[in-house]
Amino acid sequence: STDTITACDSYTWAEDGVTYTVSGTYTATSTNAAGCIHTATLILFINNSTSTSTSAAACDSYTWNGTTYTSSGTYTNVSTNAAGCTHIDSLFLIINNSSVGSSAVTACDSYTWDAVTYTTSGAYTNTYTNAAGCDSVHTLNLTINYSTASTDTITACDSYTWSEDGITYTTSGTYTAISTNAAGCIHTATLILIINSSTSSSSSVTACDSYTWSVDGMTYTTSGTYTNVSTNAAGCIHTDSLILTINNSTTGSSS
Numbered sequence: 001s002t003d004t005i006t007a008c009d010s011y012t013w014a015e016d017g018v019t020y021t022v023s024g025t026y027t028a029t030s031t032n033a034a035g036c037i038h039t040a041t042l043i044l045f046i047n048n049s050t051s052t053s054t055s056a057a058a059c060d061s062y063t064w065n066g067t068t069y070t071s072s073g074t075y076t077n078v079s080t081n082a083a084g085c086t087h088i089d090s091l092f093l094i095i096n097n098s099s100v101g102s103s104a105v106t107a108c109d110s111y112t113w114d115a116v117t118y119t120t121s122g123a124y125t126n127t128y129t130n131a132a133g134c135d136s137v138h139t140l141n142l143t144i145n146y147s148t149a150s151t152d153t154i155t156a157c158d159s160y161t162w163s164e165d166g167i168t169y170t171t172s173g174t175y176t177a178i179s180t181n182a183a184g185c186i187h188t189a190t191l192i193l194i195i196n197s198s199t200s201s202s203s204s205v206t207a208c209d210s211y212t213w214s215v216d217g218m219t220y221t222t223s224g225t226y227t228n229v230s231t232n233a234a235g236c237i238h239t240d241s242l243i244l245t246i247n248n249s250t251t252g253s254s255s
Contacts, residue, residue, distance in 0.1 A: 096132035145183035157236035196234035
């Protein structure tokens, strides 16, 4: 008898109980039912199973043979090769993970982060590469506070004490004072100051019995120094002084 067999990897022949792993022609001799020789012939074709392996490293996930993997490990896929035998694919997978981070910053007027200058509050993101070679997404939670400015235009007589710096100024000019506002940023106060001066005048008068001073319309009958306070053209104090000498008339009679 002759058996023609195609098998994968190995074949155990019932005639002799031997397992064959190589293609070839094999014979087995036994005794038939009539007590004579029975020669069995095996014409054997051995096809081999196959396998492949792949090593891969990926960030967060990796899709292989239609399946997405998110964890490191060894994965297999079994199929049939062209010879009709088993084909085993193996995947040796390393999954590295992306990372995220955040920071909170408060700044005055502007803030420069990674060469970009921001002037408004907001959440900004930049993507880097972490030690595993994956994305590292960092979020900047930025609060921008602003500097402020104010201007006082003041006209004063003789001097002015500015509340912003506590200094008393006696000369017209423009002055500045730097402080910190409620947001912790710079506040620049500007003082535009006009100083007008008080004025004074004095007169010495000698009169008989009485003197009526044109400045205040008062009639004085006694020597002394008298003052009158008014406002000059600049709106400041003008002080008039009168130094008055009263000489008295005399009377006499003879008989």
